Structures are given as structure tokens and as C-alpha cells.
Amino acid sequence: MNVPTFSKHLLACVAAVVLCVTVTACSSSQTSSSDASSTAGQSVSTVEVRKGGITPLASSSTSVQVASVFSLVAPAKGWFHSTAEQGSYAHAGDVLGTIGDQKITTPVDGVIETITQDNDVAANYPLFSIRYGGMSANVDATALLTTMGSDQTLTGRFQITDAQGPTDCAAVVDDGIAAPASSGESATGSTTAQGAASTRTMQCLFPKNVQARPGQNATVVLTATAIENALILPVTAVAGRLGSGQVSRRDGDSFTAVNVKLGASDGTSIIILDGLKEGDVVSATAPNLAPGAQS
Structure with a gap:
């Protein structure tokens, strides 16, 4: 074999070895990368189901408004009897009527705008509509009331932006009129969020000594029983x-x-x-x- 031929063969062998090493290295690198990707895909953060306490709540960033007329509804099925007069002024805690032996009281001061006639009524039937002479802010409490029950008593606190607080709500009530007018009179704005199946909006009524103006920004948090x-x-x-x-x-x-x-x-x-x-x-x-x- 002459020298040139041998040199050609040697160069060919060297090239083959280099190619083989390169391919092996690439294959190894790709395998490692694939394994890392697979491992990363399987590395999922987890949490354990545990027992504990929780205070259900609903919160909202909203605007201050003049309080809407709200309703008092029947707490249970039974015979309703009113002891109040339409157009009279009621004080917080006053008994306005009864359902069986249960007393119906108003949570805040206000004018009684409408009263339903004495009747055998269903639970949640609107009985009185009350006009509160103060400010309020609305919160969508649909999720909270859906999971807690529509008869859940809510409390709340609010903070007006760049003002003193936080402050307790004077009361948390439905947003808008739901009670039918008595004596055949119609109640303005009687179509309300309470009657809407999809949304339950609640009002946080502000204490009357709180300095607030319609249009101010406020944050409201409503809470249910822990x-x-x-x-x-x-x-x-x-x-x-x-x-x-x-x-x-x-x-x-x-x-x-x-x-x-x-x-x-x-x-x-x-x-x-x-x-x-x-x-x-x-x-x-x-x-x-x-x-x-x-x-």
C-alpha cells in the first residue's frame, strides 16, 4: 500500500471516530434534556386537605351612594300581622309586626314606606320597605349567600378612601325595594336585586355620623358567622x-x-x-x- 492511500484511510478513520463521538455526545445531551423536562413536568407543588376554621366573606371596592330603600322579609312561613303604620318613623329595634310568634324589627332608623297586608305568607316574602336617611355602599354577595344560605345574617365594615376608618356598617340589608305597596299603591323601583335569581347585592348602611359623600371610593367587607x-x-x-x-x-x-x-x-x-x-x-x-x- 502506498503512503498516499494509507493517509487517506487514516483520515477517514479519524473523521469517523470524531463523528461518532459527536453524535454520542449530542444524543447524551438530548437524553439529559428530555429527562430534565420530564422530571420538571412531574414536579408539581401540592397541598393537603386539612381541618380548620373559616370566616366566610365578600368584599368589594365600590362607590358611596345615597342609601336605597330596603325591605324586611318574613323569616319563616306563617301568619303576618303588622303593628306599624305606613309613613311612620321607626327607630332601630322597634317591633313592626309579627310572623306567628316571631317579632319583626327594623335594624336601623327609617321611614316605613310600604307595608304588605296581613296575610299567610311564605318565608322571605317582603313585608316592609324602609327608607334610611344615610349613605351606603353595595357589595355583590351572590357567592357568599349561595354557599351560606339566603337567611344568613351578615355584618360588615367599610373604609372610605382617604378618610377615617375602618368603620362598622350600621346594618347590612338587601339593595332596593322588594316589598309590594299596600292599599293598591305602587312602589317606585320595586324591581330589585333581591328578586333577581342571578345576583344578590347587599347594602352596607353607613352610620349617620360618618362624613361621606356620594361618589367617594370605599372598600367594604361583609362577613358571615365563622x-x-x-x-x-x-x-x-x-x-x-x-x-x-x-x-x-x-x-x-x-x-x-x-x-x-x-x-x-x-x-x-x-x-x-x-x-x-x-x-x-x-x-x-x-x-x-x-x-x-x-x-
Whole structure:
């Protein structure tokens, strides 16, 4: 074999070895990258279902307004009898009538604009409409009342921007008139949020000694009765809010979408009524948002 031929063969062998090493390195690098990606995909933050207390609430950034006329409704089915007079001024705590042996009182001072006629009425039937002589702010409490029950008594606090506070609401009442006019008279604006199936807007009535003007900005927080020893999860782990939702529960090395029945929320945590048990582990991010979690 002559030298030139040998040199050609040597160069060819060297080139083949270099190519093989390069391909092996690339393959190794790609495998490592793929493995890292797979591992990252499986690395999902989780939280555990635990028992704890929660104070359900609804909050809103809203505007100060002149308080709307509101209604007092029947707390239960029964015979309604009025002891008040239309057009009279009632003081907070005054008894205006009865349902069976239950007394109907007004939470704030105000003028009684309408009174329904004595009758056998259903629960939540509007009985009186009251005009409060002060300011208020509205909060959409649909989710809160849907999960807590429409008969839930709410309290609240408000803060007017660049003013003193926070201050307790004088009362939390429905937004608008719901009571029918007595003696065949019509009540202006009787179509209200209370009658709307989709929305329940509540008014935080401001104490009359609070300096406030219509149009000012305010933040209002309404709270319901605290619930103790409930199963809870962070709201970020749950898809859905009104009554039902879904979570990604860890089952071994994988995640399974699980439907859950939801209760009240405080904006940070939410009550799990059914679908999970204490100690279950779920993705910290709601389904459809967590990498590696099934939806």
C-alpha cells in the first residue's frame, strides 16, 4: 500500500471516530434534556386537605351612594300581622309586626314606606320597605349567600378612601325595594336585586355620623358567622366557586381530576363539603393550570 492511500484511510478513520463521538455526545445531551423536562413536568407543588376554621366573606371596592330603600322579609312561613303604620318613623329595634310568634324589627332608623297586608305568607316574602336617611355602599354577595344560605345574617365594615376608618356598617340589608305597596299603591323601583335569581347585592348602611359623600371610593367587607372544624383548601387549588368545582388529587405518581362540592370561602381558603377527605393531597394549582395535572 502506498503512503498516499494509507493517509487517506487514516483520515477517514479519524473523521469517523470524531463523528461518532459527536453524535454520542449530542444524543447524551438530548437524553439529559428530555429527562430534565420530564422530571420538571412531574414536579408539581401540592397541598393537603386539612381541618380548620373559616370566616366566610365578600368584599368589594365600590362607590358611596345615597342609601336605597330596603325591605324586611318574613323569616319563616306563617301568619303576618303588622303593628306599624305606613309613613311612620321607626327607630332601630322597634317591633313592626309579627310572623306567628316571631317579632319583626327594623335594624336601623327609617321611614316605613310600604307595608304588605296581613296575610299567610311564605318565608322571605317582603313585608316592609324602609327608607334610611344615610349613605351606603353595595357589595355583590351572590357567592357568599349561595354557599351560606339566603337567611344568613351578615355584618360588615367599610373604609372610605382617604378618610377615617375602618368603620362598622350600621346594618347590612338587601339593595332596593322588594316589598309590594299596600292599599293598591305602587312602589317606585320595586324591581330589585333581591328578586333577581342571578345576583344578590347587599347594602352596607353607613352610620349617620360618618362624613361621606356620594361618589367617594370605599372598600367594604361583609362577613358571615365563622365556621369551625371544616375541611379546607386554598382557593388557588380549586377550579370553580359556586357550589361545585374540581381539583387534581395525587394518586400515587400521577394526578386525577376529582369533582368536589364547595362551601363558603374567605377569599383565601374554601370549604370542601364532599369529594375529598382529610389528608388527601392535591395540586396547589387548579386543574388546567398545573403542569402535569390532568383536567
